[in-house]
Amino acid sequence: MPESPLSRLCRPESLTAIVIIAAAAAFLVPTAALRPISALLPAAMLVGLMVLSLVLLVSDQRKAAAGEAAEPMAAAPKRVIGAFLLIFGYAISVDFVGFYASTAVAIPLVAYAFGFRNLLGLVVATLIVVSAIYLVFDFAMSLGFPSGRLWRS
C-alpha cells in the first residue's frame, strides 16, 4: 500500500532534512546583522546545508514514491529513548543535586535498567567506581565537581 504524504515526510531521512532546513533558516537570520565578510562563511555553510538537505529530502521522497521502505533508526527504539532519558536525567541531576549523589544512583540505575540485575555486583561496582573517581579526580587531581544548584540556593 502506498504511503500517505504525511507518513512519507515522517521517514527518518526526510524528517532530518526538514529539521536541518528549518534550523539552518533560523540560524541564517542573525547573519544579516553581521558585516558581510564576517557573515560570508557561516551564511555560505547555512545556505549549503539548506540546499543539500533539500536534495536529500527530494531523493528520499523519490525513494518513498518508488515504494522503497525506510530503514528503521533503532532496533529497540524504547531502549534508545530510555538510554537518552537516563543520560540527560543524569546530567541534569549532576547540575542540580550534585555529582557524587547523582553518580552513586545513576551507575546502578542505568546498569539495572538495561539488564545487569546482580545486586551485589551493582553495589560493588558502584562503590569501586565512585571511590576511584574520588581518589583520582577529587583527591589526587583536585578537580572540583558540581555540588548541586539546589543546595546553593
Place this chain on the structure above:
Amino acid sequence: MYADLLHSLPEVLGLANFFAVVIGVIAGIVVGAMPGLSATMAISVLVPFTFGLEPLVALGLMAGIYNGAMYGGAIPAVLLRIPGTPAAVATTFDGFPMAQKGEGGFALQVAVVSSAIGGIASAFALMLLAPPLSQVTLLFGPAEVFWVAVFGLCSIVFLLGGSPIKGLISACFGVFVSVVGSDPIYGADRFTFGQLELLDGISIVILLVGLYALPPVIDLLEMPLKAEALTGSKLGTESIWRALPRMRRFWKTWLRSSLIGIWIGILPGAGGSMAAFMSYNEARRASSTPETWGNGEPEGVAASETANNADTASALIPALTLGIPGTAVAAVMLGGLLVHGLQPGPMLFRENPDVVFGFMWQFLFGAILLIFLGGSLATNSFARLLKLPRPLLGSVIIVLMVIGVYSIHGRMFDVYLMLGFGAVGYVMDKLKFPLPPVVLGLILGAFAEENLRLALRIGRGDWTTLFANTTSLVLVALTLAVILGPTVKRRFFRARDTGKEN
C-alpha cells in the same frame, strides 16, 4: 631533518612518557576487545583528561590506545566472530574457524605478531615521510593554506564512500560549528545568543566526546551482547616465542599487507577496515592454497591484522603535515594535538620537534609493546573481558564522559552541549552521515576562514588572488579531481560494463 628524530628519543624513553605508551596499549587492547567500543571512542573520552598532562604523555597514551585497539579488535573477532572494531571484520573470516578448530590461541598469536609488524612498518613510514612532506608546506601562503583546507575537506567527503550529499552536509555542519564565537578579525559575536560560554567558540573536545563517545554507549545499552560463545576455559596458547617459527611463512603477506595498510592510511577518508579487506583479498589471490581461506587459514588473520595496524601511524602523515587526517581516529588525534596547542603543519615540526618526533617514536614503541603486552598470558586475560556486563560498562563510560567534559572549563554548560552533539551524532550515525567530515570541518573551518580573509586582505579584496599562483592552481585542480574523480570512475566502469554486455 632526521637529526631531530634521534634527538627526541631520550625524552620518549623517560619513565612517564614510556609508561604512558604501556598504559595506552593495555587500555587500547581492552577497548578494542569490547565489541561496540573503538579506538576513536576511547581517544575521544581520553582527550579531556589529558589537558593537565605533558604533551608527550598525552600523545603516548593516544598512540598506545590506537595500536592496542587495532589488535584488541581481533580478540572477539576470533573468539566470537564479532569484530571488536570495524577494522577487524576481515579477521573473523579465518580467525573464528580457527577458534572452532581449537586453534583460537594460535590465531590470536598470529594476530598480535602481525599487528605489531604492521604497526612497526607504519611507524617507520611516518618517520620517513612526514618530515620531508612538512617542508613542502613551508612554501604555502594564506591562499594556499585556504585551498589545502578545502582540499582536505573535499577529500574526506568524496573519498570516504557513501553518499556525497550526506558527507557534504556533515562537512557544512562542522564548518558552521567552527564559526560559533567571536569573529577572529572584527570580534563580533556570531551565534553566541548572549552565552558567554560560547564566546571562545566550541571546544573540539566537546564535539569529539559527543559525536564519538555517546552513540556507541547508546548502542551498548540498546543491544546488550551475550558472550555465550566464550567458554571460561583458557585458550590453550603456547608461548609466543615458540609459536613464532610457525609464522615465518607469512613474511610475504606481512610485507604486502604493510604496504597496503600504509597506503590506505595515507589516503584521506579510507580506513583500517578497507585496508584489512584489500590486504585479505590480495593475500588470498597470491596464495597457492586459496581454497583453505575462509576455513581457518592463519595467513588470512595475518593479512587482515597486519594491514589494519599498518594504517595507524601512516594516517597521521597527512594529519601532522597538512592537517588532513587519513582516518576518523587520526581526526580525533588531531583534536588531541590541538588541545595541547600543537597546530599541525610545518611549524609543528619546527617549533615542537621533540613532541612531534617523540610521538612518532611512541607509535613505534606502542607497536613493539603489543607483542609483550598482548602475549599469551595477557590474551587469556583480555578474552575474559568479553564477560564484563555491558550495561555496567555503558554507565561507567557515561560518568567518564561527563567528568571529562566538565573538567575542561568546570561548567555544566559544556556537558549539556556535549549531550546535544551526542544526540546529533547518534542520528547522524544511524542515518549513515559520516562523522569525520564534522570533526575536520570544525578543525579546518576556522583555519580556512582565517586564511581566506588574510588572503583577501593581502589582495585588497580581489578574489583572483586565491588563484594567483601555481601552487593554488594545483591545489584547486586536486580538489576538482577529488570531487569529480569518483563520478568519472563510476561512469567509466559503467560504460565499460555496458560495452562488455553488448
